[in-house]
Amino acid sequence: MGKINKQNKISLFFENLSRKGFTFSAVLSAFISGYIIASFYEVFKSENIIKKSNNATLRFTNIDFVNNVNAARMIIITVLIGLVLIAASVFISKIFNSDADLSRVGSSEKRRFSVLPIHLSLFVSSFALAYELVVAASVQMFGSTFSEASTRPHADLVFVIGIAIVMIIIIKYLSDDDKLMFGELSSTRVFSSWKIAYAVVAVCSIAVCAVFTIYTYYRYLSFSSATFDLGIFTQMFEKMASTGLPFTTVERADELSHFAVHFSPSWYLLLPLYMLFRSPFYFYLINAVLITLGAFPIFRIAKKSGASPLESVAFSLIYLFFPSMSGGLFFDIHENSLLPVLILYMVYFYIDKKTVPMLIFAFLTLGVKEDSIIYTATLALYIVFNDKRKLKGFILLAVSIAYFFFASKMITVFGGTVMSLRLEAYYPSGAEQSGFLTPIKTVLFDIGYFIKKIFDTSISIPERSMSEAKLLGDGKLQFIIWMLFPTLFAPFLSKKNSLLFLLIPLVMENLMLTWPYQYDIYYQYAYGPAALIVAASVLAISSMNKDTRRTFLFSSVALCIIMSGALFWPKALRYEASYKDNKEQFDLRQATIEQFIDDYYTKGDSVATTDMEVSHISSATDIRLINSPYQRDIKADWVLISVENSELEEHSFLKTDYKCMNPNDPSDFRIFKKTVK
Numbered sequence: 001m002g003k004i005n006k007q008n009k010i011s012l013f014f015e016n017l018s019r020k021g022f023t024f025s026a027v028l029s030a031f032i033s034g035y036i037i038a039s040f041y042e043v044f045k046s047e048n049i050i051k052k053s054n055n056a057t058l059r060f061t062n063i064d065f066v067n068n069v070n071a072a073r074m075i076i077i078t079v080l081i082g083l084v085l086i087a088a089s090v091f092i093s094k095i096f097n098s099d100a101d102l103s104r105v106g107s108s109e110k111r112r113f114s115v116l117p118i119h120l121s122l123f124v125s126s127f128a129l130a131y132e133l134v135v136a137a138s139v140q141m142f143g144s145t146f147s148e149a150s151t152r153p154h155a156d157l158v159f160v161i162g163i164a165i166v167m168i169i170i171i172k173y174l175s176d177d178d179k180l181m182f183g184e185l186s187s188t189r190v191f192s193s194w195k196i197a198y199a200v201v202a203v204c205s206i207a208v209c210a211v212f213t214i215y216t217y218y219r220y221l222s223f224s225s226a227t228f229d230l231g232i233f234t235q236m237f238e239k240m241a242s243t244g245l246p247f248t249t250v251e252r253a254d255e256l257s258h259f260a261v262h263f264s265p266s267w268y269l270l271l272p273l274y275m276l277f278r279s280p281f282y283f284y285l286i287n288a289v290l291i292t293l294g295a296f297p298i299f300r301i302a303k304k305s306g307a308s309p310l311e312s313v314a315f316s317l318i319y320l321f322f323p324s325m326s327g328g329l330f331f332d333i334h335e336n337s338l339l340p341v342l343i344l345y346m347v348y349f350y351i352d353k354k355t356v357p358m359l360i361f362a363f364l365t366l367g368v369k370e371d372s373i374i375y376t377a378t379l380a381l382y383i384v385f386n387d388k389r390k391l392k393g394f395i396l397l398a399v400s401i402a403y404f405f406f407a408s409k410m411i412t413v414f415g416g417t418v419m420s421l422r423l424e425a426y427y428p429s430g431a432e433q434s435g436f437l438t439p440i441k442t443v444l445f446d447i448g449y450f451i452k453k454i455f456d457t458s459i460s461i462p463e464r465s466m467s468e469a470k471l472l473g474d475g476k477l478q479f480i481i482w483m484l485f486p487t488l489f490a491p492f493l494s495k496k497n498s499l500l501f502l503l504i505p506l507v508m509e510n511l512m513l514t515w516p517y518q519y520d521i522y523y524q525y526a527y528g529p530a531a532l533i534v535a536a537s538v539l540a541i542s543s544m545n546k547d548t549r550r551t552f553l554f555s556s557v558a559l560c561i562i563m564s565g566a567l568f569w570p571k572a573l574r575y576e577a578s579y580k581d582n583k584e585q586f587d588l589r590q591a592t593i594e595q596f597i598d599d600y601y602t603k604g605d606s607v608a609t610t611d612m613e614v615s616h617i618s619s620a621t622d623i624r625l626i627n628s629p630y631q632r633d634i635k636a637d638w639v640l641i642s643v644e645n646s647e648l649e650e651h652s653f654l655k656t657d658y659k660c661m662n663p664n665d666p667s668d669f670r671i672f673k674k675t676v677k
Contacts, residue, residue, distance in 0.1 A: 025173075027086065029122045034081030036125040040132060047136050059140060060133065076248040081121075082444035088117040091367055092585040106380050112181055119179040123554075126170045130163045130564050138566040139573060155566035157478055164485070164562065168555050171648040172243045175551040182550055182643050186310045197309035201299050201316045205292040212288035214331050220280055222579040222586055223612045227625050229616030230283060230332035232258070237274050237283075238618050240267075250614055250623050253630035260416030263407040263555040264335045266342075266367035280615050287333040290341055294531060295320050297344035301535055303544035304351045314553045315541075319534045321560040323482050325524035325569040330575070336371045336524040340367065341533035342379060343375050347535050350383065355392060362396060363403075370407035371420060371509070376400040378504045386498040454511040476511055483510075483530060485561055487556045489536035494540035502536040521567065587668035589642075593617055596671050600661060608636035639672040 046058040046068065058068055090606040093114040138155040174180050185191050219225050232251045236258050239247045246258040246267060258264070274282055295316040302312035319325070325340070342396045349358035358572065362376045371599075375401045383393030408418045418436075426439035443450045455476055484491075485504060491499050494538045510519045517523045579586060593616050600606070607617060608624040617623060624636050639658060658672035 024652060025087075026118055029115075030085040030089075030118045031078060031082035033085060033118065033121040033125050035074075036076040036129050038077035038124070040125065040129045041077065042069050043129070043132055043136065044075065047132075047149065059136070061137060061140060069353075074112075076469045085118045088391040089115050092117070098291070102303065103318070105552050109671050111178060112177070112430070116181060119174055121567075123174055123180060124169065125169060125560055125564075130167050130558070131565055132564045134160055134163050134562050135315075135569045140185050141570070151308065155570065157481060160563055160566050161481070161485070164559050167517075167558055168488075171558060172551055175547065175554060178547075178550065180554075182310070182497070182554075182613050183546070186308045191310045192308065194309050197313050197361060198299065198511065200313050201295055204313075204317065204320060205295045209288045209292040211330055212291065212326070213285050215331075215568075215576060217281060217284045218572070218575035218579045219330060219332070220615065222575055223408045224575060225280075225332055225612065225615050227611050227614040227628075230280070231611075231618070231623075231625075233283060233333055234280050234615045234618035235620075235623055236267075236277075237271065239621075240271055241275055241278065249621075251630075252627070253625065254476065255622070256416075257414045257560060259413060261413035261416075261419070262369050264367065264369050265409045266338050266364055267335070269364070270339070280618065283333040287329065290296045290337045291325050291329065291527070294325075294340040294344050294534075297341065297348040298534060298538060299343070301347045301351060302538050302542065304348070305539055307538075307542050311553060313544075313548070314557050315534075315538050318487065318556050318560050320539070321557075321564045322530055322534055323486055323560065323563040323567050324521050324530040326564040327521040328524040328526055330571045331523055332408055334524040336499065338368045339372070339375065339528040343528060343531045344535060346376070346379060348530070350366075350379065350392075359396070359399070362399065366400065366403045366407070370404060370411065372528075373400045373404040373507050374505045376403075377531070378501055378532065381504070382498055385501060386496065400536045422513045422518070425514045426555065453514070454507060456514070461520075462482050475516065479510060479521060479526075481527065482521045482563070483533055486560045487533070487541070488552060488559075490540040490552060490556070491533065491536035494533065494536075496542060496543070499536045499540055502532040503529075505532055523569075585668060588665075589669045590616065592665055592667045592669040592671070596638070597660075600638065600671060600673070603639060607634040607638045608634045609640040610642065613640060637674050639674075641670060641672070642668050643670055 029133070030599055043060050046065065050058050056648045059065060074360055113414060127560050134155075136470060137159050158516035178184075190196060194260075220230070225231070226251050232248050235250060236246050236248050239245060245254055246264075248258055249255050251261060258267075269287055273286065277285075298313050298319040302315040305313060328334075328336075342361055346358055346365055347360060349355075362379075365375055366372050377397055380393045380397035380400060383396065384390045387393065411418055420436060420439075423436070423439045426442040428438070428442065431454045470507070491503060505642060509529055510525060513519070518525045537556070544552060555607065593613070597617065599618060606622040606623060606624060609617060610626050614623055621638075624634060626634060626639075626641070639654060641654075654672055657674060657676040659675050661671040661673050663670070
């Protein structure tokens, strides 16, 4: 009889806990969270030791890592944190039962709120561990030494996908029955305010912009910014500031308007601010500003699509941390940096039914580059197939086509030709490789060949991760995953098939071309397509039911932050280490260049130098790039070159035609003056 009463008491105890929300899964979640926190501590501890000792056996990717883990400590941390979370939940449950003001709270809300500390801890701890593992693994792949010329490793996408799948499973569990109480949070006074939500987006954008600016500027300080493209634009803006014309001497080894290569009048939007800075730092700052500004039209698009203020903030975070946005930052500024914010405001004003502002941003988008027709024509097609009032779409399409022919003509007026070589794979034997009619014919009349080239891996960037190469192919399939997986392929799940038109630039700008950098996540060619992918994802997710929308939102925010971390931090930390470890030498080199400008250089002199130094002497009016693919003979008044550069020995004319002006300079940089006319 006593045994039966004891069993009844135990049964009643667990029934009581269950009524308060303490189900078996909630209790298990508490201890899983404890285990995750213990794992995070072990990985974090080992990564900090590695920084000091450089002991590779301490890395979690090494089987010997297990030998360095204190099993007793992990078990103790797991149990203690699990018990603390349960105790905190019990305490909250008692408050609900004793506080009269909470008597009207529904039983379902009480149960979820009681175990909220457990579920919140599970989400935060799993996200922190996932981020730590992905970033640590990616940093390991990049190594501790820096050599931009010899290696361009990528983050281990296979490992990232594995971590992401585990994260999605956890988020799906937490989204069911809204265990994180996202719905209740959205309806509170603070989180239902559009003004506060907008302020949160502004603060997040400023913070992300600051981080982007600081870490990408290390690239310049460590003399790692190449002529293509920073050197081109630093010189071009100096010319624009003094003459109003976008001329360069390094882009094609002779003085030529940049508009002969790309017709980009939108560059003039950035000129007024440059007049205040007159420094290469401006390009790193404005590049980060341009990218992060896209969070604001995304916020507005989400609001117009019926998202709540809190959901709109989440969509903005998806944009700010979208992998390709942070991935392309480390190859400096480019015309494409202007695209995201212009494209997204164009889309927003269409959704907001404001035709004039939409057309203004359409023209600004077209002014970025001659191939920007891809983005405006894409929106035009979306309008035609999505909107009952199709005239607006046809007008935008006609304007886009007309502007393309105008821009193409302007390139020839400035002395160049439209860059069609990147479509060389679509020119049959005997066809003249110029213009766009032949590639269009190839695509239309051989659709099988077109599809094959979209996924073709025959042209690839060397030195990829072998694990990626074997599983995913070498390039384009990886790129597709980096671009579409962060939002769980949301555009394909929309009931509106017209949303798929917004993915056209991904095919035409990235996958269709055989130029390998077009489908490299570390280059700016992904900016425009990524902006439309995020916009399409916002529209697709906003149309889902609440439970599905919650799962997609949480998952997308988490995946974007994790995947962008895998791309951003390895390079960020590498450039930072490169500069700080060699700060004295880099500063001496910069001082030598500044001494040359102050003491030797006369306006109008021609100066020849190597790739990574061009942006540092942009104030010189005539710069020549040594070993440029367009430069044949070096005929310059001055040559600036590193004594450690192997090219120095190759140029024997320096010994006969030039005199070294600073042979005893403590830097590794030498100034040569031409003595033979």
